[in-house]
Amino acid sequence: MAMTHHNAQDGSLELFERSWRTYRAVVDHDLMEHRSLTSTLGAVLGALVRPGAAAADLGCGDLALLAPLLRSLPLGRFEAVDAAAAVLPLAAQNLAAAAPGPVPYPCRWTHQDLLTWAQQPDAGGGFDLISCSYALHHLLDDDKQRVLAALAQRLNTNGVLLIADVFRQGGESLPSYLERYTERVQTGWQVLSADQRLQVVEHLTSSDLPAEGDDFVERARREGWTHRWIWRGSHQAEALLLLWPAGHGDPGAALQELDG
Numbered sequence: 671m672a673m674t675h676h677n678a679q680d681g682s683l684e685l686f687e688r689s690w691r692t693y694r695a696v697v698d699h700d701l702m703e704h705r706s707l708t709s710t711l712g713a714v715l716g717a718l719v720r721p722g723a724a725a726a727d728l729g730c731g732d733l734a735l736l737a738p739l740l741r742s743l744p745l746g747r748f749e750a751v752d753a754a755a756a757v758l759p760l761a762a763q764n765l766a767a768a769a770p771g772p773v774p775y776p777c778r779w780t781h782q783d784l785l786t787w788a789q790q791p792d793a794g795g796g797f798d799l800i801s802c803s804y805a806l807h808h809l810l811d812d813d814k815q816r817v818l819a820a821l822a823q824r825l826n827t828n829g830v831l832l833i834a835d836v837f838r839q840g841g842e843s844l845p846s847y848l849e850r851y852t853e854r855v856q857t858g859w860q861v862l863s864a865d866q867r868l869q870v871v872e873h874l875t876s877s878d879l880p881a882e883g884d885d886f887v888e889r890a891r892r893e894g895w896t897h898r899w900i901w902r903g904s905h906q907a908e909a910l911l912l913l914w915p916a917g918h919g920d921p922g923a924a925l926q927e928l929d930g
């Protein structure tokens with residue numbers, strides 16, 4: 671059943687509730703460069719995560735690429751959050767199957783809007799790591815900022831936030847961004863069927879509202895975050911941002927070998 675969410679468009683979850691296989695094909699064919707992103711995430715998490723860390727992933731999807739990475743980390747607990755109910759059993763299966771034996775830490779599978787989750791009081795304790803990949807761009811910029819404000823309250827001291835998402839370039843309007851991404855799908859994603867390409871284009875033109883990268887980090891700064899761009903894809907859209915509360919220790923020191 672569809673749930674209440676803060677996404678700008680009501681139909682934004684349809685692709686994930688009903689046509690998960692199309693998004694799966696996008697990831698399997700590496701059309702959004704998840705492989706390079708995941709490899710960078712592996713290096714970052716390996717350097718930052720300490721034994722017993724509490725981690726949460728917002729807009730987790732089926733965790734297909736993150737699951738092996740999560741199984742390699744010495745976590746104390748893990749919570750996965752998604753507004754599309756259909757993906758949570760897939761995420762649980764993928765985490766279980768990613769390595770031999772039972773998952774060695776308690777997991778919680780939460781069917782909830784990520785802004786609602788971010789704003790709720792911290793019943794089970796704070797988090798050392800919160801990640802969110804390719805979900806925030808469904809929210810209006812003011813709601814993205816509300817997420818940033820609320821997540822600062824959910825982190826433990828020295829906790830970090832990792833946001834992978836699509837971003838507009840400086841000065842790029844939303845229509846220009848959507849036009850160039852549509853062109854990229856229509857001309858470069860031939861490995862998908864024509865029907866799948868159409869589903870993707872319909873989803874992105876109706877539901878995607880990526881922030882301008884510089885505006886997003888400025889809003890993050892206003893909410894008390896310090897940032898570092900960690901990875902950029904080759905299409906001036908996908909990128910990974912590391913954020914930590916200003917005044918906490920700079921985790922960047924542990925990442926010096928990574929390119930900014």
Ligand SMILES: C[S@@+](CC[C@H](N)C(=O)[O-])C[C@H]1O[C@@H](n2cnc3c(N)ncnc32)[C@H](O)[C@@H]1O
Pocket residue numbers: 675676677683686687693697728729730731732733751752753754757782783784785802803804805808
């Ligand atoms: C493009 S998929 C990304 C999945 C996975 N994180 C990845 O990087 O491959 C976006 C996911 O975010 C979820 N999502 C979208 N809006 C959300 C919201 N407001 N709250 C929670 N989850 C949301 C969708 O249901 C979907 O599973």
